[in-house]
Amino acid sequence: MATSASNTEQGSITTGPVTTGPIEGSTKHHLPVPGTDLRFPSRRIHLTDGTHHDVYDTSGPYTDEAARIDLEAGLPRARDAWSRPAPVDGAATQLAWAQAGIITAEMRFIAAREGAAPELVRSEVAAGRAVIPANHRHPESEPMIIGKAFAVKINANIGNSAVRSSISDEVEKMVWAARWGADTIMDLSTGKDIHRTREWILRNSPVPVGTVPIYQALEKVGGDPTALTWDLYRDTVIEQCEQGVDYMTVHAGVLLRYVPLTAKRVTGIVSRGGSIMAAWCLAHHTESFLYTHFEELCDILRGYDVTFSLGDGLRPGSIADANDEAQFAELRTLGELTKIAKSRGVQVMIEGPGHVPMHKIAENVRLEEQWCEEAPFYTLGPLATDIAPAYDHITSAIGAAMIAQAGTAMLCYVTPKEHLGLPNRDDVKTGVITYKIAAHSADLAKGHPRAQERDDALSKARFEFRWIDQFNLSLDPDSARAFHDETLPAEPAKTAHFCSMCGPKFCSMRISADVREYAAEHGLETQEQIDAAIAIGMAGKSAEFADHGSRVYLPLTEAATGAADA
């Protein structure tokens, strides 16, 4: 792993190096997309037995040793060359094409990437149960899908604020988040240089980029929410569509009449966008311009195939406020808006909480599906308790895994710095890996066809003391290896048939291997065979096992070749 690339001065902004090179033990491969001349990215993990294990890859060209990274030039604009069908009723969107029965290049790419049938991709998009966030003006991105029929996705938030961070930090955070598995990133910058920060991120991002346009609009009016206007907001949205933003959070469900419902809450309104719109509605004692101009907004987004992420501006900010009247009133309105957007050919997903105790999680998915026509649900955690700031990646991973099991399509990560400060590069990685865990746990629970293969491969490596394979099959080979090496740093320990937990004299895995060998030798596979063997004194074979037992710590290879019986 290197941290080099270009280091460019442009005006006052330093765009520093980003992380390149493959993840330990793996290489990038581009595999064919059936029915096209396209190829999709895949990460190949090489195992010590000569086999390999391919996994879904979000990292873009940065992990490809053959790629030349030039941040100033940006990534290749690959999708510009892909064939694009004619618009359907004026809509050149994946939704319109899917509803017209057209399987686009993006759908075939995604189908190959997911290991799904192209027709499944098309039909889920057509039904509005899945979205493909792919702005025509972000041709650098590798298409991906968000929907409950597919692998659960995760998003990483990055972005500077007025207090901290620089453009180069944010570009590296994007590359770094994608490296470890972020399926999309959101640029939530609120400070200076929002436009330029986003430009650097978009031109170099292999994953879809989401934003919250109201943040930039607020900067344009000097931070005073009451000074916002529809015209200013609309122009900001167009600016971001033109740049290539793939999906936008729009808090159009924060209606004037819902705002007072938050007054008795423990933590009021915690969504930035929600509180901006609440302040505007109250100040002007009129309905939100996002709601009253929603159709116009749809028509703008449709022109670029930008996906709506209908924001939950009234999401709960504490366990006490979960599933309350304000939250669900807004969700119903998001359902109305979903219908409007889809009828105008615009893709839609729905944002969800936040902070929810475990027993109230399933209700969120149930109501979202019921009211929003099963539009993909995209939740922030939720945190299952409020009492662990500095560990909110964990409090929220519990809720995230459960809500994904219940049907949420994408999980927005939470880092250890949540509620306390801005995440640094380490926090971003911790957040991404933690959310890969939550998403993968849900895939397992949902019976996703590919999910268990990796668990089984890793567990088999663990059982066979293939330490290096265990490291490399894990979500974070670097940390797994480092933790192992803390107690047993020498290289030979990585081929040893024991670890520091039990020491060399005793190991349960070793005994298990002996049991396996013994059972195989004596044909003990079914309960009937076992009972029969027990009835006749285990076939008088005890002496043989005792022989094994007394040499139970032989190297596995020796035992496997039968040398133990010699």
Added chain:
Amino acid sequence: MATSASNTEQGSITTGPVTTGPIEGSTKHHLPVPGTDLRFPSRRIHLTDGTHHDVYDTSGPYTDEAARIDLEAGLPRARDAWSRPAPVDGAATQLAWAQAGIITAEMRFIAAREGAAPELVRSEVAAGRAVIPANHRHPESEPMIIGKAFAVKINANIGNSAVRSSISDEVEKMVWAARWGADTIMDLSTGKDIHRTREWILRNSPVPVGTVPIYQALEKVGGDPTALTWDLYRDTVIEQCEQGVDYMTVHAGVLLRYVPLTAKRVTGIVSRGGSIMAAWCLAHHTESFLYTHFEELCDILRGYDVTFSLGDGLRPGSIADANDEAQFAELRTLGELTKIAKSRGVQVMIEGPGHVPMHKIAENVRLEEQWCEEAPFYTLGPLATDIAPAYDHITSAIGAAMIAQAGTAMLCYVTPKEHLGLPNRDDVKTGVITYKIAAHSADLAKGHPRAQERDDALSKARFEFRWIDQFNLSLDPDSARAFHDETLPAEPAKTAHFCSMCGPKFCSMRISADVREYAAEHGLETQEQIDAAIAIGMAGKSAEFADHGSRVYLPLTEAATGAADA
């Protein structure tokens, strides 16, 4: 926080310093136990508004500034002075007393500590749905209860191995684990000096101590499982009972006929105790001596009121092996053994997995309750996926929270080093805090009367920008403060009404406070009032809110006193 106490040489063993002093922002208090002259420990968190919040305290005298710690002398033998009822039918156990309708001093202490009725404690123990692990010979411990009617408990495993660690490390790990919230600890030492390590731990432990006696028995026979005998095991159990061990893991459900059921597994037998007994059974082609001598074992444990923790020697070690025939065959046998133990007056809990995907978690609790008469379930995680070594505290916290919500009474922690090496002091803290999160999340989901109070207190502090209260109400004040200070280190930032996430110019919490004030001023509390206000143009009050809006970042105190209207 200091790290001093005694530093004693005894033979070749250095017993180093342990961590003492209160947790940041809190002090130890001893509150009266109604109906007795006893007092129970409680941690009082002091808030900046002059109020306080008391929380359950496991840390023992080490966090008491008034206590003098002398590791060599051990903790005061407080329980020696407590009144003890006469044996019932020869059994001087909490179970026997509870079944006889007697509420012991331990039960009253626990009731006060839990905020429960003494009769609930007695009846749950009498039914075998809860246990009080309190060996008569461990009078240094502060009684606690494990049962699903009470707060979910967590255990921290410590113990040296042949490769690493020393006695002083282990004593500090015990003190450290209890400091952060471990309700019990298990000493799983397998190397040299098992007896002496345990002695140091027991004499200084304020929490119940569990062990797995077969580990020490194995050391006595030079590590050869086939050389184990009942006599040697029995003597080891008696030795540990005499020393004061409060509960013992006994893998008496690993029967000869179950062993071959593991041969086809991905990860065979992963329990050390399970694999030892499997090796013994196969070598001697006879039934486990733990099973055939179980009644005798009961009678030994009864003499000290040591609690059984019936081990799941055939627990799954991977997602692939979860809920299989071997695992559930053993669980049925543990049910038989539960009946035998209880009939002889011995308390019992049941150990559970391990590695289980989310959708198979609930079945474990259902079958355990059905087959084992609702004896308290005590699970290791379970890990919800195998693919994240170095993050298994998180993979397992997901499973732990869910299995606790389903009724598990105690969760055995997993540290980031699981599968990779021995946990160090930092890993122990991470494991404990992570498991406090899982346990507390489950308490919230189960509606435990006291659980949400702490969430609400912390969230209220967060909403009101009482940063120091937010830190101190958290599970780990030191980390919360450190994370905050990484981006805003100056002391004034801890009273600022913003944080580094949004910067000083914009904050959603601030706007929420304005909304609240506005709603209160205009009597907007019910939906009817809100609708009426909207109908008449928000009572013409928009100018007033606009006034607020333009000064929306006033200090909270100024806004609260109405200065903003001046």
